[in-house]
Amino acid sequence: MKRRRLLKRAAGVGATVTLLLAALTSCSGAASGKAPSITAPEVFYLRPVGDKSGPRDKDPFHFSADDGKTHTGVRGPADHTLTVDVLPGAKSAVALREGGTCTGSSTHVTCEVRSDYDSRSDGGVSLVAAKGSKPGDAAVVRYTYADRSGKKVTARTKAVVGEPVVEVLTAKSLGGVRPGAELSRPIVVRNTGEVPVRGLVLKIGLEQMEFEKRYANCRYPSFYKGHITVCEFPDLRIAPGQTVTIQPALRLRAPRTKMYASFSSEARPLDMGPENGGAMAGGDHGDGPALRPESTTAEKGTYAKGGGWTNVVLDTHADYSVSDVNLYGDPGTKRTFKLTVRNNGLADAGATEQLVFSPPLGMEMVKQPMQEYDEDSYEPSCENGAFVYTCDIKALEPGETQTFTFTMRLGDPGEGTLTLRDKKPTQDWYVGDRDPDPSNDKAVITVHPDD
Structure with missing residues (x-):
């Protein structure tokens, strides 16, 4: 069905519990899908007590459980059990907050749930930083799900107090650019959060422009016809307050017969998991040199949380x-x-x-x-x-x-x-x-x- 076209570059997402979602782990008793299963984040970050700042566009905490049975679309009674525990040894870092049909304490909560439980729609347990915790404190949270027959499955997530906050040096606009010229733009990233960035994902998007050079450690998903690249740096660590510059500088080709173009420079911690449910997956690597991060002093300019777009005005008419x-x-x-x-x-x-x-x-x-x-x-x-x-x-x-x-x-x-x-x-x-x-x-x- 045809729809109105809406240009949408950025949208803020708010959540009571501000969490960073990591790669999801799904634990199931059988590959056939007929055993109970839990899908939960492998790692997520919590705001320190009383602190409501943090990174932009955070995904709210989410997990789900399923008994593996075929459902007809009519939801059954809440006759399955979900138990959430903060494991011993880290209780001072994370506290549980129950909701919906859940009851318990700050370290142990039990919920009566339906066979296809989803925390987004059904509510339940949320996680917050415990009183007295400090950035860097971590805890392991265990989920146990049991169906009507007593079959159980478990999954675990690591909760970390504090968040890495990635900011990217951006320019709102560039003017006087000659049509067809090559633009050389450095990518500068800093961490203004409370805990280190552990792995970095860099995404560059183009409108009316082309990549002059395609880099060896970047993927170019075919669905976007060469106008988006995703570069991953799994071994990169950016300490709180540290700045890195991605070398060599990004090389882009301006259009010859357009007056306006734009490009985006966006970055996020790698352990936030795949963006948009993995929509940026796949793509061939470039045949140029590999991009490499280098620790640098912070450059002057405007930094945007998560990055942003730069508008290019060509010197034409x-x-x-x-x-x-x-x-x-x-x-x-x-x-x-x-x-x-x-x-x-x-x-x-x-x-x-x-x-x-x-x-x-x-x-x-x-x-x-x-x-x-x-x-x-x-x-x-x-x-x-x-x-x-x-x-x-x-x-x-x-x-x-x-x-x-x-x-x-x-x-x-x-x-x-x-x-x-x-x-x-x-x-x-x-x-x-x-x-x-x-x-x-x-x-x-x-x-x-x-x-």
Whole structure:
């Protein structure tokens, strides 16, 4: 089903218990899936007592249990047992907090659960740093799940007080970049958290740009057609307060016929587990040199938790033009006509322009251009206010046109106007299309008497 396209680069996630999810471990009694199983994080991090700061976009703590039986979609009674224990020797680091149908103490909780328990939807046990704990303290938490027949399975996770907080040196925008030029950008990462970063994942994403060099220890997932790379440094340790620079500097190629491009530099601890459920898995390694982290002094600039996007404004322009339209007929005559916008180049400026159509007085709308926003669902392509139609122009390659088709009843002879204009800027780096020839940004639509 077709849907509206939404550009979405970042979304914050909040959770009462702020945890970093690591690689998941699934413990099961049989590969057939007919034995009970638990899926739980292998490692997660807890905020110290009273501290609500931490890394951006944290995944909330999550685990699930299943008895392995075939379920019909109708959930049965809560006749399975889930037990959570803080193992001896580390009780001063982590405390259990029960909820839902769970009861117990800060170190031992028992829950009566259904056969397909999920902590996200069913609630239950959460973990918090124990009073008196300090960053670096750790505990092992054990889960025991039993089905109706008494079959049991266990899983364990390591809980660590404090979090590694990865920040990446970013620039909001780069201007004056020559079309087709090579950009060399260093990747600088620092840890502002309370505990060390143990392994690092670096993800670079490109829009309208290309990788000039593909690195040997980075993967290029085929689904993203070479516009995303994932680089892993499993042996890297970044102590709290330490900064590292990834060498050599990242080499990117700017587009030749675009006005705007962007790239992202994002980093996260490796033990947070696969991003987006493993969507970035796979891909061939590059044939260039291997990237290597080097400890450095902190560079001046803006650091963003987890990283962010940099917008690139190319030193080029687009020349949009609109042409006169002549209509002939007596008042009341129905006419269908096209308003055509053309990009004369040099570059594609993206969806930065609008066509403002003010019809001659006396015209009456019969049919206006429509666009499909969902399957078999349509809406007008142009906004109408006070009988002035404002039409968003899509991204046009040099030489490409876009046409808006109207059907209207003519009034008395007269003139209307067609005007091209930049959209209102939404960011301070936005420069519109830098149209070098404003004379062709205006035209007239004229109603002539029928001879």
